[in-house]
Each structure stands twice: as structure tokens, then as C-alpha cells.
Amino acid sequence: MESSEELVAIPLLTTPIESNYRACTIPYRFPSDNPKKPTPTELSWIDLFLNSIPSFRKRAESDESVPDAHIRAEKFAQRYTEILEDFKKDPESHGGPPDCILLCRLREQVLREVGFRDIFKKVKDEENAKAISLFEDVVRLNDAIEDGIKRVENLVRGIFAGNVFDLGSAQLAELFSKDGMSFLASCQNLVPRPWVIDDLDAFILKWSRKSWKKVVIFVDNSGADIILGILPFARELLRRGTQVVLAANELPSINDVTYHELTEIISKLKDERGQLVGVDTSNLLIANSGNDLPVIDLSRISQELAYLASDADLVILEGMGRGIETNLYAQFKCDSLKIGMVKHPEVAQFLGGRLYDCVFKFNEVLS
Template identity: 35%
Template structure:
């Protein structure tokens, strides 16, 4: 796949393909994922209408969104892949959903939900940081930080298995998520290698590709950011430029970090001095395609000697097998039963893939 820009940290820039699956080449996967999206579109329709409840055209526009998206799904499913050599991925279906929502006037259906969850999580940040600081060993602290990132990744309104939990239990929080994710050994378990690496010299610069709003970013990722900053590692936090599901956006992340600065002096000092920077990743959906990044963004990230990719869409649907020229840590909870079984695990299995070039 030819790249219009040059993301310098890829081992194979010209051959880079972000997608883990080509649905045209995998009949079982194609059948499963199209059926999955056929069901999810009803949830997306309801969320779209709910997000603009004061607009008397919202219900009608949401219904039109659903019909249009289903028509496009049917067209893609019936494509003769022998005539069309273009790959078809889960990323394509997710991006198509976002563009169709916008076509009918729904720019960010989860906006209010994200704001509520961000505010609620920030109120709990100080207690979470104190809990981590009370751990006696640095190894124990890093284990808890990584588990916190994984547990935070549970809070994904785009995952049906999780949304059912969140809708039925208003008290489901980080503690409950920590209990729900897979116990070690994990499906892909490189935690010991990561812990050994963190006993060595600090990284110069870490780029972290964020995922969901709320507990994920605030109680999962911010403690990770803080610990890297304490090691004098510069941190670049990359968020979606455009809305996608309940993923945090670049503008929302700036607001969250500003609020976190009032709760944590380490975050505040780093943000003031430029040791912590917020970037937009130029994506059109929840997945991560490095070929879409602008030259300026590629240049900004080029100094990184550590890349951390978080979430199913970014680290599993895309980039699971991508090789980089620097160290990488890919963290995700597999919130889909079919995919977990395909990988040899169960729902809420854990991906912790560390690679040291």
C-alpha cells in the first residue's frame, strides 16, 4: 500500500497496510462482521436521535442514516472481490459509519456522554494517583498502571458486550473493570518484558495513541503519562481529530488535560514546559492508519523512541502486526466474543504486546 506521507517510525513504509483482516479474503470473518454491523446500526441510530433530542427532525434523520448505511453495507457485502482488488476491512466499515452519521447531521452523537464521563473521572483522578503512589515497589506500580490502562479500555460504547454492562450497571467503574478483564497469563502477554525494560534507562519521547473518553483516558492513560513524565520522558498524546464513537477528540483532550493540571502538579508542570503535548492524529474513524498523517505530524512524532497504541480499533483491527523502528507497546481488551475465540481466547481477553527493536 503506497503511503502519501512518510511516517518515519514504520519499518516498511511503502508496504504498510494497517488492517489486520481483509474481509474479501476471509469468508467467515466477512459474514460475522457484516452481521455485527447490521445489528450495531440500530444502536447508532438510537444514539444519534438521542443526541439531538431537542431537534424535531432528529428521529427522521437518524432513520435515514440507518437506511443509507445499511444500503452501503449491502453493496459492499455483495462486491465481487475477484473483480475488485481493493481490500475491505473493519476500518472501512467503521469509517463509513462515521461519514454517514455526518452526512445526516450527526457530527458527534456521544458528545454529551463523553463530557459527563470525563468530568466524573477527573473527580476520581487524585484518589487513583494516590493509590498508585502508595504501592511499595516500582514493579508493582507499573503492573497496576498497565492493568489500569487495560481496565480503562473496557469503557467503549462501540463494543456491544461492554455497552450492555454500562447500560445495566451505573456503578460499573475502574475497580469493577479490573475484576472483569482476563487474569494473567493474558492472550498476548509481554508484561514481564515491559517490566524488565522499565528497570532500564528512560525513554527520550513516548507517543501514545489514545482511545476512549472518561475512565479510559483519565484513570487509565493519565497515570501512565504521569509515570513516564516522572522518568523525564517527553510524552506526545495523540487523539482523534474528528469524533468517532466515544473516543476522545483532540479538542476534548486539551480540555481534559487542562482540568487534570489542577489535580496533578506533574501533569501541570509538563504541560506548561512542553514535556507533555497534545496532537491530533488526522483519522476519520476509531482505527489508526499511519498513512493518513500529515507530514508535520509525522515529523513531530519522529523523535519518539517509544510508541504506545491503545484499544481494539487501533491495536487489534489495525496495526497488530505492524513493525516499527522503535519500541512499541500495544494494549487492548478484546471486547468481542467472536474475535477473542478467533485469537484463541475469550471475551475480555488481554492484548499486551511489547516489541523492542
């Protein structure tokens, strides 16, 4: 079940869609590989998705909106396991060879086929309510930092801290169900700089010139991620006179925030004058990206977002799925930032970094 409208390419990509753009950062296979035999990379990613099945089944079983949820959850687990095991025998089965986009898409399809629409709805609502109650405090702590450079650095650290809330990572899902997560503790416990990709100094230099007129941010998770990480950062841009477009998924996927949920969150955070803690929001737009996965193929976005993005001078892809696993090397006609935390050992190994390392990849287009 994908977007109901025809999807188009984002007009800001410099690479012609028909030739070089591929929405997959890690090469799963090469032309010389045997098409009938899975590569070591494919096998490791198939195992990663296999290992996530128990946490997805558990979430599905607790979905009170679906009758016979435990029976349907078991069907999901069996069917998706079969598909992944099929890939190990024949990488070309089920529309393969597999990559992270196909593996995510098939997982969503199986969930929907057995009757689940949004198995993370309850936890998203709980986390959104918690984060909304903390939003003003987080913003005021940021506002109290008088040094502009230190303030933007703190806002960036907040994005990383918020991005920890990711239930698509089996390890983090387990940790979350045991202990929950503290946003401020996550801020303090980030791996120290230099990060595995660390262009923060170059970004701050460009930030200090106040040169961006319009920024498009592809957002990631519900809860602390969007409310305590991205929104304080977006508010700071608004305060500087920048127009900000927040692009969120059309349909639910893992604990990613959807377009409808984001609209609701922002209406709850605004005061009676339509402000976000004293900052005017008339320059804040929320767009439906047309996407239904935790990763994104930028050759398939909504026409609305393509129109809104056409004159942006900074594109931000946030989160491991959108900013690291699928678009780390995507080239744009404008400045771009890929920001996210590394939450899979396979990604850490590919990048030569550590688990829970930070990626801050900034590309400036020199005019």
C-alpha cells in the first residue's frame, strides 16, 4: 500500500535519476556477483531483519485495535521469516536482490496483509505526550545559551539525542522496553567528537553567515526525535527568518512520525498566538513526503513536496534510514546535510565507526 498519488523525483538531485542515483548507500552486491547466490553483505542484512522479527511480533501482539492480534502477529512473523529465508536460497526471489528498501517494504507489506496498520501507535502517542511536556524546558535551555555557535552545537546534539528513540533497531527496542530513555541523559552520553563523519565546524561556519532562505527537513521518529531534537532546531531557523518545510511520511512505518501526527503535534505545541515559545510559525510548513518506509527513495516523493522543495537552498535528511542507509552519498544542487546516529553494527562497520556513533555529513554547494 503506497501513496495514492503519482510519485516524482525531488528536483534538487544533481545526479540524473535515470542513470546514477541509487537510494542505497551500502553496496549489497556487484555486477560480478553470482545472481543466484546471496553475497555476505546481503546475508548480514537479511539476518539483521530476521533478528528484528521478535520485537515486531511483540508490538503487533499488543495492538489492541486489531482483533486476534496475537494470531495475526504470529502469521506476520512466520510469513516474513519465510520471505527472508527465501532470499538466503535465491536472492532474486520476491523482487530481489534484497537491499534495505526492499527488506523494509516487504516487512510493511506483510504487516498490512495480515491486518496491522500501525503497530507502534500506542508507544508513539505515549512518547509524543512525554516529549510535548518537556518541549518548553528544552527550548528555554537552548535559548539561555548566549553564544550563537555553542547554541547551534547544542541544538545539533539534541537532534542526535532525540534520534536514539528508534524502535526499528532490535537492540534499542529492547533497551527502550526495559528502561525507557532520558533525552537529557542521551545528550550527555553522545560519543565524543570527532564523530565517524564530522562536518559540524563547516556547517556552523555556513550557519553563522545566515545564508539559507528555505530549508527542507526529512524528519524521522516520533517522540523525543521530532519534538525535542528537530523542532527546537527548526524553531531556531524560523527565528533567523528562514522558511522551514518539515517532510514526514504519509503512512505509518515503525515509530516514524507521520504527516498527520506531526500536524497534530505542532498544533499542541503552538500557543494561542500560533507561536512556538515566542517564535512566529508563519514560515513553518508541514509536507506529506508520499513515503511509507523508514528509508526513502528520493526519486519517489509526493508532488506537493517536490514543488515545495524546488527552491530550497538546504536539504536535511535526518535519521539512519533516510540520511545514512539510503542517501549518504546523494548529491544535490543546493547545500545538504545528512545527520543521524549509527544504530546497526553493519552500518558502523561499513563506515569504519562505532555503534551509536554520529554522522554529520555537510555538503556546501559553492556558487
